[in-house]
Amino acid sequence: MTDDAYLFLADGSVTHLGAPLALVGDLECLETPAVRGWLDAHGVTPASTALRLLPPEETGSIPEEAEKLPVPLSEEELIRLRHALAPGALARVEDELLAYRDCAGERDALLHRAVAAGVPPHRIVQLTGEEPETVASVAARAAGR
Structure with missing residues (x-):
């Protein structure tokens, strides 16, 4: 896994992968000479529907033959990207997890809802700052183990 997100060109078989x-929204990396040069070399603009973006934890799903470019994103840009990829209910639960960082109330109930909604444990850890063991314990209880 890399710490960079990836821009890539999606052919017809992977248009479901990544976010347009x-x-x-606007990304700082789009203003860099490296990204502008890569876009020009492939004859695409940021508005192209073939141009997609995936967060670091998802870059392994990019087909080997795809044209791709690693790009650094700020934490805020990563959050926007993940929200663009998440279905509505999942995005709402992730919003709650982000708000959780600033409050201490109802931790177990929120973690349980996140697990029940299908948020992966590693993502819950990222969003909440909770220890992986704590999240694993809640996930195990939610699964009835």
Whole structure:
């Protein structure tokens, strides 16, 4: 896994993969000479529907033959990207997990809802700052183990 997100060109078989830049919004990396040069070399603009973006934890799913470029994203840009990729209910639960960082109330109930909604444990750890063991314990209880 890398710490960089990836821009890549999606062919017709992987248009479901990643987020189009229009859903993510403005990204600082798009102003860099490296990204502008890569876009020019492939004859695409940031508005192209073939141009997709994936967060670091998802880059392994990019097909080997795809044209791709690692790009650094700020934490806020990563959050926007992940929200663009998440279905509505999942995005709402992730919003709650982000708000959780600033409050201490109802931790177990929120973690349980996140697990029940299908948020992966590693993502819950990222969003909440909780220890992986704590999240694993809640996930195990939610699964009835």
